[in-house]
Amino acid sequence: MTTTLPAPPPALDARRRWTVLAVCALSMFLVGLDTTIVNVGLPRIGQGLGAGVRGLEWVVDAYTVVLAGLLIASGALADRYGRRRVFQCGLAVFGAASLACAAAPTLGLLVAARAVQGVGASMLSPVALAIVVNTMPDPRERARAIGVWASVFGLSMAAGPVTGGWLISALGWRSVFWINVPVVLGALALVAVFVPESRGERARRLDLPGQVLLALTLAVAVGLLIEGPRIGWVSPPALLAYAVLAGAAGGFVRVERHRAEPLVDLGLFRRPAFASAVLGAVAVFVALNVTLLLTTFHLQHARGWTPLASGLATLPMALGATLCAPWSGTLVARLGPRRPLYVAGGFIATGGLCLVRLGPDTDVRLLLLALLLIGIGFGFANAPITNTAVGGLPPSRAGVAGAITSTARQVGSAVGIAVAGGLVAGAGPGGLAAASRPGWLLVALCGFGLFLVARAARPART
Secondary structure (H helix, E strand, O other): OOOOOOOOOOOOOOHHHHHHHHHHHHHHHHHHHHHHHHHHHHHHHHHHOOHHHHHHHHHHHHHHHHHHHHHHHHHHHHHHOOHHHHHHHHHHHHHHHHHHHHHHHOHHHHHHHHHHHHHHOOOHHHHHHHHHHOOOOOHHHHHHHHHHHHHHHHHHHHHHHHHHHHHHHHOOHHHHHHHHHHHHHHHHHHHHOOOOOOOOOOOOOOOOHHHHHHHHHHHHHHHHHHHHHHHHOHHHHHHHHHHHHHHHHHHHHHHHHHHOOOOOHHHHHHHHHHHHHHHHHHHHHHHHHHHHHHHHHOOOOOOOOOHHHHHOOOOOHHHHHHHHHHHHHHHHHHHHHHHHHHHHHHHHHHHHHHHHOOOOOOOHHHHHHHHHHHHHHHHHHHHHHHHHHHOOHHHHHHHHHHHHHHHHHHHHHHHHHHHHHHHHHHHHHHHHHHHHHHHHHHHHHHHHHHHHHHHHOOOOOO
């Protein structure tokens, strides 16, 4: 008895391929938007639910930590059970969790619902990239598509504070979650109509031990950054957490080295370009989230601005990302990733240095200029980082590389929120400037770090 394999799906025409990209980009816009849209509303959420800064940090990081911890496993599930199917499941979970966030009566329930949101979002990010890579067989077209995909995600991160500020001022903080519902419903309909089903060439086994250890490592590390200043860095709970972190991280590396089909292919990190791209992704998103949180608290606490005014103040950053992200994707396709990475690092570093002396009496035009510079750098950074991570790899490994890079972005987001929150927690309006200074130096350092990523990136083909 012979088994007849199903015929491969026919190649899509150019219009259909770019329609698929647009649908995936819409879903990715939602994921990125929810990573930052909450930031500008944290003071209002704190007032509404009676929460302090450390509790508010968990509102953001419960989402990003879960998202980071499950991204790679979700990519493996999509390869095994179908990318469109997992993508649709992720949208449904994300939408249902958004409803729970909007109705949450307490901080604990809001944090729990945000964690479930992260579960849904984890099924979208790596799967979207895998769908795009699978749909675009031509390498140059794929490079442009990756540029668009990364640009949309970057734009969503920068647009979050503006959108959130407007919604909170008009409808209250719960509206930043209600707004997800119609977008999810529209995305579900578009995916059903336009996105073809696809699977990996060979379904990988699920690495449950590696998944548990990775999630534990991320949760404990971020938890230490958030709670360390409160409990004391050398207190017994902190020392226990250090031991758990070391055991989980060491166990993860050991398990992954000895599994035939590991959750994370550690061999990829032997490629300097890939390893540097992962570190670059962390650095960019640390810089972005430190900038957003410090700016939010500076404007609303030190200057007394409304959420709408604070959100509008980030428009230069959103504008810089909007204009430069597509340009960066085009430059990567034509010239390779090095030059856009140098540009990105220079702008982010300059913007961070501009704000080291930021205080209540600083001319607001300097703040707006610095946010514009950081936005330009952010716009230039995402496409070359993604291209550097997946460049030179066969399509069968591009999904894994993309998932690891996406995980690095969310780790950077979580670390950025934890570090910035730790700096300003307990600081009154008069002390915010001094408390924030190390954060702005960290933003500049992240920008300079992109120079090292650029050196490791593949040069342009001649």
